[in-house]
Amino acid sequence: MTLDITARAMTSDLSPEYAFRVVGRREREWRLSWLPQQRLSREQAQAGMELDELLSDPAVVHDEQAHLAAAEHAARLGIGVDRVVMLLAQRLAERLYLDLEPGHTTDVEAPIPALIDSSPGSRTPAHAGARSRHLWG
Template structure:
């Protein structure tokens, strides 16, 4: 698991989710693609990215140490692991739904209707989730 961190974005090598840095009232804040309503610190955004990677790995489902790590990461974000699982599953369902629309030759719902940001804003493939899509097919 690797998270690529720059001054403006965080991306994962196994998940299409990402974090972006923005400025709100002159303050730098981070926002996670899967937790867009929360204004986070750099450390919280990184914890959110790590949590996404842990929860995206089917091999750790029964790994007690990984589950404890996930719980710690979720606590840093102020949410429960169960809530994180639900939010990430919803994002996966949205991506699959968009792919289905695309395969039918339709544009489908607009990005504005589906939520904040999306991977295109990062500009280097974070929205594609090639490795993540492979894991879930």
């Protein structure tokens, strides 16, 4: 996982989501592509990008440390991990829908947020996030 961070944007090599600095503001205000209505500091935007990368990495589905890190990043944003998973899944669904529209093309290959284990026989409810995951495992 690698974030590319400049003075105006943050991008990921793992996810199509991004953060950007709002131009024209005297204070350094940032926004996340998946949480555009929330004003963020640079540190919060970076936490949001790191959270997105964690949730986009299928290798951390059962990694307790990754779940704890995800909860910490989400807390910096003032939002629960379960809500973040829903927002990222909604963005993924929107991208997939656009791919299905006639005449629309895109090069975006979006990963599925991975902190939910939806495999058959899983005891984890579909709405569970990193905070509640340890209660079900």
